Amino acid sequence: MMNDISMAAAGGAIIGIASVLLLWLNGRIAGISGIMNGALTRVPGENAWRILFVAGLVAGGFFYQVITDTPLITRTDRPLALTAAAGLLVGFGTRLGSGCTSGHGICGISRLSLRSILATATFVAVGMLTATVIVRLIGVPA
Amino acid sequence: MTHDIKRSIAAFICGLVFATGLAVSGLANPDKVLQFLTLNANWSPALLFTMLAGILVTFAGYRWVLRRGPIFSDTLHLPTRTDVDQRLLVGAAIFGVGWGLAGFCPGPALTALSSLHVEPFLFVAAMIAGSLIEVRVVPGS
Numbered sequence: 001m002m003n004d005i006s007m008a009a010a011g012g013a014i015i016g017i018a019s020v021l022l023l024w025l026n027g028r029i030a031g032i033s034g035i036m037n038g039a040l041t042r043v044p045g046e047n048a049w050r051i052l053f054v055a056g057l058v059a060g061g062f063f064y065q066v067i068t069d070t071p072l073i074t075r076t077d078r079p080l081a082l083t084a085a086a087g088l089l090v091g092f093g094t095r096l097g098s099g100c101t102s103g104h105g106i107c108g109i110s111r112l113s114l115r116s117i118l119a120t121a122t123f124v125a126v127g128m129l130t131a132t133v134i135v136r137l138i139g140v141p142a
Numbered sequence: 143m144t145h146d147i148k149r150s151i152a153a154f155i156c157g158l159v160f161a162t163g164l165a166v167s168g169l170a171n172p173d174k175v176l177q178f179l180t181l182n183a184n185w186s187p188a189l190l191f192t193m194l195a196g197i198l199v200t201f202a203g204y205r206w207v208l209r210r211g212p213i214f215s216d217t218l219h220l221p222t223r224t225d226v227d228q229r230l231l232v233g234a235a236i237f238g239v240g241w242g243l244a245g246f247c248p249g250p251a252l253t254a255l256s257s258l259h260v261e262p263f264l265f266v267a268a269m270i271a272g273s274l275i276e277v278r279v280v281p282g283s
Contacts, residue, residue, distance in 0.1 A: 004168070004188045011167020012192035016199025018160035023204060025152035027212030027219050030160060032249035037273055045146060049153035054252055056157020061256030063158070064165040072170045072257045080264055082243055087251075087265040089240030091272025094248060096280060097233020098223075101169075101247040102160075104234070105193060108221070110200035115226055122231055123238035130242025131179035 019107055022053075031103020032057070033094035097123075148214045161253040167192040170253045172245030172261075179242050229280075240272075 019030040026049060028035075039050035061072055094100040097119055099108065104123075108116020161170075168174035169192060178189040212218055241247050246254070246265050254262035277283050 004186065005191050008167045008188035009191040009195040011163045011165070011169065012195030012197075013199050014163030014166060015160055015169075015192070016163075016196040016203065018156050018163060019196070019200045020203025020207060021159060022153065022156040023212065023218065024207045024210070025156070025213050026149050027215030027217055028153075029220065030156065032247075032252065033273075036248060036252070036270075040270065040273070048146060049149045052150045053153040053157040053160075056154040056159075057161045057164075057249060057252045058157075058255050059154075060158040060161025061165055061170060061253035064162055065256060068165075072165055072254050073173075073259050073261065074171055075173050076259050076261055078172075078244065078261070080260070083246075083261050083264050084268045086240040086244030086246065087268025088272040088275070089236050089243070090247060090251075090265075091240075091269035091274075092276045093233045093235070093237030093240060093272075095233070095273045095276040095283065097230050097235075097237055098221075100237060100249070101241075102249050106196045106200050107204075109197050110204050111220070113221070113224070115221075115223060115230055118226055119230055119234040122234035123241060126235045126238025127179045127242040128181055130239045131176055131245070132181045132242075134243060135180050135182065 015102075015106060016110075019102070019110075029103060029107045031099050031107060033091075033100040034098070034103055037095060093123075145214050152214060160249065161256075163196075164250050164253045169247075170250040172250075172254075175241075175245035175247075175250070179245065 022028050022030045035050045035053050039047060039054060065072055099116065099119060104116040104119040109120060164170040168188060175189065177184055177186040244265060248269065251262050251265045251269065255266060
């Protein structure tokens, strides 16, 4: 438990460092949903860095698994229909709500943005409610 | 080297560092995320510490950057909106349902593609579809 918490905090600090680096180097907010949506829309001069950021996200996961010899995902027996429905909702909701865990939860709260504070409170509360109810309803245990 | 190329290299490195943080914290693993989101006897507060540490570092670092300005860009591209509208909260709530269903949010799902499991691929494809549907059905997006 303690080890889990120190790793969780260390990982959070590294996420923070990456967010600060992106603002310092490129003047950009590290909001992943926004970067991904931007990468899907053609804007001259603005696509390359977004695509490379996403490439870095994938490559980083790959290097982590190779270097530490630990898998990123430990369970793969959840219903695929649930995963697909979840993806649709996350894509729709983050575009409508202008951000996700990174953009609102880390960067926005750090800028003391009221919008981001309220959005984060909302998605954490609804996320907890959904996960807790789903376990009861269909018995997919966390 | 043009600023465009420098920005792209910088973004790639930031993505690498960001993914490392996601992997180290456990956020890239839906199991750990669901252990935080599911309120039962197995509840784990670990990801709360991820958020707190992330906010602490970003809060301090952003203040430092705001004084200095960016290196490969003429301006800081910061969001300017301050109004809390229905769109923001409904969007956050819909996102919350999806997050609670599968334990994936956008960054971790992209990083988890590197596991080569089918779940993150299905999730990311659906996420892109959801985002494109939003643009088509919600006026003004």
